[in-house]
Amino acid sequence: MYAYDELDRTIVNERVLEFRDQVARRLSGELTEDEFKSLRLMNGVYLQLHAYMLRIAIPYGTLSSKQMRALAHVARKYDRGYGHFTTRQNIQYNWIKLAELPDALADLAEVGIHGMQTSGNCIRNVTSDQWAGVAPGEVEDPRIWAEILRQYSTLHPEFSFLPRKFKFAITASEHDRAAIKVHDIGLRIHRNAAGETGFEVLVGGGLGRTPFIGKTINEFVSHRDILSYVEAILRVYNQYGRRDNIYKARIKILVHELGIEKFKQEVEEEWVQMRDGALALDNAEIEDIRSRFFYPKYEKLSDTPDELKKALLNPNFEAWYKNSVAEHKQPGYGIVTLSLKPVGGPPGDATAEQMDEIADLADKYSFGEIRVGHEQNLALPHVARRDLPALWRALDRIGVATPNVNLVTDIIACPGLDYCSLANARSIPIAQEITRRFANHDTANLIGRLHINISGCINACGHHHVGHIGILGVEKNGEEFYQITIGGRADENAVLGHLVGPAVPFDQVADVIEDIVEAYLALRQRPQELFVDAVKRLGVEPFKERVYATR
16 A cells, blocks of 8 residues: 655645635636536536536546545435446446535545545646555566656646546556556556566557557656656657647557657657656665555465365365355465345445445454446455455345356446446446346356457447447437447457457347357367457358357
């Protein structure tokens, strides 16, 4: 966990006071909704279909138990008893009254969390691997660099009014759990041939109306130079990015139109003028940030304690253990993923009661720490393997021990037309029906790793372009239809999915998914061949034939 200082607390508290005054002026009529819009967006407040929506940042996906209880408190006191965790390590509340928003933000400020820069044309919440700091084989803890980027970008005067929103993601593992290739800037920490640690910098990734996979602009940027290099990128974007057309304003469009080599030339010319300036990081500054991260005092424990051996005789526990417990860098410990994808439930939602219970369990079993992942699940990152049976029983009681992590029912979905004013179609009911179709865990295990992503509109908040199966809601003559893509992925081998064929109506989507899965099971070369690998080998046609044969 990172220990925030007095400066952080002052900034957050002053922003709450400022926003309280802005809300009062809106309620009194002194500000129109149009005048209020830019002010509320700076604090993570959107006007959705039914009410204002509040988005709260969870920097690099790390929460303390105290912060989780504060999130539960806001859900209970100001909302309808739940919150929705998103793909970008945020939590959203959909029913808070405008008059109560400042009070909710004030309550969250007491534990150091806020909604600043979770919306608007600025640098958004910096995201990272939810297993950062505990994953085996990790080069170093990427949260240190995410925190440096957070401090650098918060209320940055030059980049608070960019041509469009701007998103960073960072990882330090061989397997990318942060989806860095679909962000405006993606950073991969690695070692070069000389054994030095630095960053591969990718630029121009993003989904939405015009999706692109990020391109490498620099194979290796040193620790010293990383802030100056990303600022050079931001300066070029701020200068040349389109402001006349919202659909062409993202940096991905600029990179595409200029080409990566020309864009790199512009960045390098900017960088050479500033790399030795104030943004050059020395070791003392880096170590100061590193020293503010506090890590657990692990015990020396067995990887196979008697408690675990005994519990594995229970087939229900064994299924959960194999699915939801990952290796930890420290012997005797595991990383436990908590599924927020119950059969028939809205993906990514957690009730206030669940959040409170998870906070208590984090205190008891995970050194008071919780993580939020890109896949809209939670994790307890420091669980002793001897405690896994007791933890499983507790998680099962509150409904977050479904053994479906990375399987067909572990669906990523945006709120869709149930909440969002931009959506063309519903996402949640589609996800709920698919989970009911594949509720049998034996069937899900037979299918293997298969990621389904659902977006209710072209803005792609559900990242449908990079789902193994992607589902996009579209509107046709006032009715909900859905385009289906297959073969996408968001990891280190990120690629955009391919359209299967014409859009299908709402009531046929789950049938189509079943047809695609049945085709995969019939066509895969061996049980170990993943769905996404089968699509890469076979192409779209065999799946298209199966889907449209009777339609």
